[in-house]
Each structure stands twice: as structure tokens, then as C-alpha cells.
Amino acid sequence: MTFTLATWNINSVRLREALVCRLLQEEAPDVLCLQEIKTPVEKFPLEQFHALGYRHMVARGQKGYNGVAILSKLPITDVGGRDFATLGHARHVAGQLENGVTIHNFYVPAGGDIPDREQNVKFGQKLDFLTEMRDWAHAEKPQKAILVGDLNIAPREDDVWNHKSLLKIVSHTPIEVEHLAQTQDAGAWVDVTRQDIPEGRLYSWWSYRAADWDAADKGRRLDHVWATPDISGAAHGSRILRPVRGWEQPSDHVPVFASFDL
């Protein structure tokens, strides 16, 4: 059986309910992982997604900020959501499909503007969150697992529009890239997007602040799909849906897709 999964930072699911419906209708992923739903779970707009065949969901929400959800056509069991770095934020939820695959959906803290934990508490919290993800992966020894989400780090030189000019910009600093690499190594996670598309620039986010995001094209690859080695060979068909950034009243992130033959 082949299933297709997508991850998308939606930046308010209540405001962009229609955009989610459009993606579900046009692309029909079996599973859609959302970040920054910005709502408590009880106010999540389920009805239209249900009507489109997405009858299953696991989620962690909070009022106004953060929040993660996994919408699925396939039955999915809630297997927990952890409060990494003890921030009291809804930034992780995990679900298990009937084929035994576990999906972890993450929204890693953005980290503020100054890349120094002495001057900026949020940067320290971001690094601590990644360190706890590393320790968790080391202890968990994940198998048949997929980890997706807005990890808020663009690790490679070709994951950003200009490597040199972003070295001191939060999301591409060497210390963040090192923390992300340690998290990835601890779970033996394979970067599925780069397994499928090893060469060339890839972006999944473009700032709202650019006058013309498309022409300027100052993007970063902040959104990731990882898999454990026992199923990474089954992955194929990765895509980043750049045109979604041009939809009406868009999120600043676009969906990242991957398929698995399992």
C-alpha cells in the first residue's frame, strides 16, 4: 500500500480553513500534518475536512499560539504529545497508523531574533527544545517512524537563498544546524526530502515582509520530512508545493509532500 503524507505550517487553521480544503481536494494526501493551528482543539474546524474524507485527527492545541494536528483519511491512534523543554506549549503530537507506522508532528520554537541565549531567552529555549528532542530520540530508538514539521532550521547551504548572509540569522546559524544534526543522528533519521531531491535549492518558507516574495525568492527550507532507516527506502516522490505560496491570503509556509510504499 502506498500512502502520501504532507506537512504544512498553516498559520491559523481557522483563518485558512478554505485553503486546507483546497489542498485536500487538489492533492488528496492520506495524512496532513499541520503546525501553528493557533487554536484549542475544541475550536478546530473539523466539519469540512470530515466531509472531504478526513475523519480521523490527533491534535494538541492552545489559544492563540502554536498547536499541531494530524488529519488523516486512515484510522490513527493518539500515542501522545510531549512538552519538550517544559515550555507549556502545544508543539508535538504523535499518531500511529494501522500499519504500525508512527508519525511525529513537530513545531520547533522559532527562537526570536538574536542568536544568543544570554541576550535572548527564546533562542536558548529553541536549543533546549532540540537537545530534548535529541535525548528523546536516543532513548526511544524510533522504528517505523516518520518525523515531520516546521523545524524552524534550514540546515544546508542550498536550503537558504544566501548561505553567507544568513549565518548570523536565526534558523541558519551554525549552532542551530549542529543541534538539528545531533537530533537527526540520535534517531538515525533520514532526510526524505533530500534523499529524493539531493541537489539544488529548496525552500518551503518565504517571509511576508518581502514586497514580491516570488521575484525576490529569498526562501528557506524550514519544513522537513524525516523517516527511520527501516522505512526510508520506501519513501519516494517528495515535492514542495511552491505555488501554494501564491494562493489568496496564503500561509508563509507551503506544504511538503512525500509518499511511502509500505
Added chain:
DNA sequence: ATGGTTGATCCTCAA
């Protein structure tokens, strides 16, 4: 070096 935009909620903070 600076300012640029968006969303939710409260009149500012986070991204």
C-alpha cells in the same frame, strides 16, 4: 543599518 507583513488577542507579542 533598517524596515518590511501577518495573526490572535488584547491595545502587544510572536513569528
